[in-house]
Amino acid sequence: MREIEFDVVVKAVRDMIMHCGTDLPQDTYDALEQAMEDEKSPVSKEVIRQLLENANIAKDEKRPLCQDTGLAVFFVNVGEEVRINGGLLRDAINQGTEQGYTDGFLRASTCEPFSRLNLKDTVGYNLPAIIHFDIVKGDKIDIEYAAKGGGSENVSRARVFPPAAGKDGIVNYVKEVISDAGGNPCPPITVGVGIGGTFEKAVISSKHALFRDLETTNPDPEMAELEERMLTEINNLGIGAMGMGGTKTALAVHIEANPCHIASLPVSVNVQCHSSRHTHITI
Amino acid sequence: MATYSLTTPLTSEDTKQLKAGDTVLLNGTIFTARDAAHSRLVALIEEGKELPFDLEGSVIYFVGPTPPKPGDPIGSAGPTTSYRMDSFSPTMLKNGSKGMIGKGGRSQEVKDACVAYDGIYFGATGGAGALLGKQIKSAEVIAYPELGPEAVRKITVEDFPVTVVNDTEGNDLYQMGREQYEVKN
Numbered sequence A: 001m002r003e004i005e006f007d008v009v010v011k012a013v014r015d016m017i018m019h020c021g022t023d024l025p026q027d028t029y030d031a032l033e034q035a036m037e038d039e040k041s042p043v044s045k046e047v048i049r050q051l052l053e054n055a056n057i058a059k060d061e062k063r064p065l066c067q068d069t070g071l072a073v074f075f076v077n078v079g080e081e082v083r084i085n086g087g088l089l090r091d092a093i094n095q096g097t098e099q100g101y102t103d104g105f106l107r108a109s110t111c112e113p114f115s116r117l118n119l120k121d122t123v124g125y126n127l128p129a130i131i132h133f134d135i136v137k138g139d140k141i142d143i144e145y146a147a148k149g150g151g152s153e154n155v156s157r158a159r160v161f162p163p164a165a166g167k168d169g170i171v172n173y174v175k176e177v178i179s180d181a182g183g184n185p186c187p188p189i190t191v192g193v194g195i196g197g198t199f200e201k202a203v204i205s206s207k208h209a210l211f212r213d214l215e216t217t218n219p220d221p222e223m224a225e226l227e228e229r230m231l232t233e234i235n236n237l238g239i240g241a242m243g244m245g246g247t248k249t250a251l252a253v254h255i256e257a258n259p260c261h262i263a264s265l266p267v268s269v270n271v272q273c274h275s276s277r278h279t280h281i282t283i
Numbered sequence B: 001m002a003t004y005s006l007t008t009p010l011t012s013e014d015t016k017q018l019k020a021g022d023t024v025l026l027n028g029t030i031f032t033a034r035d036a037a038h039s040r041l042v043a044l045i046e047e048g049k050e051l052p053f054d055l056e057g058s059v060i061y062f063v064g065p066t067p068p069k070p071g072d073p074i075g076s077a078g079p080t081t082s083y084r085m086d087s088f089s090p091t092m093l094k095n096g097s098k099g100m101i102g103k104g105g106r107s108q109e110v111k112d113a114c115v116a117y118d119g120i121y122f123g124a125t126g127g128a129g130a131l132l133g134k135q136i137k138s139a140e141v142i143a144y145p146e147l148g149p150e151a152v153r154k155i156t157v158e159d160f161p162v163t164v165v166n167d168t169e170g171n172d173l174y175q176m177g178r179e180q181y182e183v184k185n
């Protein structure tokens, strides 16, 4: 059994949060540069230019990329042969989150659902984090993190279709969600699509799909083709950067598919804005 | 598409020359307010009470900034999604406000109010919080400090870059832009 000190996890999480708040991941930066080149609308081109300039300023001056520094979302794979010394893993991740958001001058955005009171003084600064755990082989802890802003989360949707809806039904649904969203989720966006599983499995898969590097293609050729088709259809909508009209509404579509019940075809569409702050560490 | 440099407070003369798609560099004092602050401001207007700032010619920025780093007036400060202010904005425009800065589409009521009261809805680049925050030279909370990032701030901006989305003639850049680039199959 490998032992990892509680404080080691806290520090690692704190550091990844601070880094993510100010440094746009390279895959996203590169994709935006490519989008600026490809974009046909001069207004949208200028928006993307501002986004790249914003990323440079944020990185150089260590300023948050966006004022919505998100809720902290984690996917954590815990090796069966590892234990945390000195506390619970969940607590370590929450402590690291609080420290990262505080020390990084990031905004605390968690609130109670109805009173809308910010939870920073009661539960903790931007706590609780949203954490999805899984148990895997080995003696390591693998932590994927994303700061998820409200604008793009607000336009995300899920639905369980009858199986007969098939690929066409899903493509149309994805198009409808993105079309209705317009400029609200801060395009150019990345679209995570969870297909199959149960209702909640589809939703969680659509979130996890957003963590995949933008340069990668889906290992399943059928899904890779479906991603291409969805991307083309979304870009044909003409929404453009920040909804100003243009040819680059989405940078990528990522699908995660799962086997499902013979009676159902669940689909979830989770939208990620251009400020795609995600990173990954292994301890 | 023209580029203008304007200083607040704005007059009808300022706003009526602007067309959807124009770029404007804003200078001077603007006020920040999001959902919670808007609902309080509109309640004051309806009760006939005095507002924490003069609405005449004012530009309202829909933003909830990050905390400032030591020595900075404000943190990152890009726009939030505007539709959440749709039910309040017509009242603000009717009572003298001339401009709003946010991101995303507005309701028909807001567009109509822009026409009726010479108002402009400006779009700022969402997610460009670091860049936009740098154009804010001073910031002071003038009402509702208990709302934290949602408090009303009086801020001074220099060459703050915005795009005209809804103009005083009822044009909508989001609609126009999308129609132009939509590929129908």
Ligand code: SF4
Residues within 6 Å of the ligand: A066, A067, A068, A069, A070, A148, A149, A150, A151, A152, A184, A185, A186, A273, A274, A275, B078, B079, B080, B126, B127, B128
């Ligand atoms: S959608 Fe993303 S880029 Fe836009 S304001 Fe929210 S967090 Fe920032």
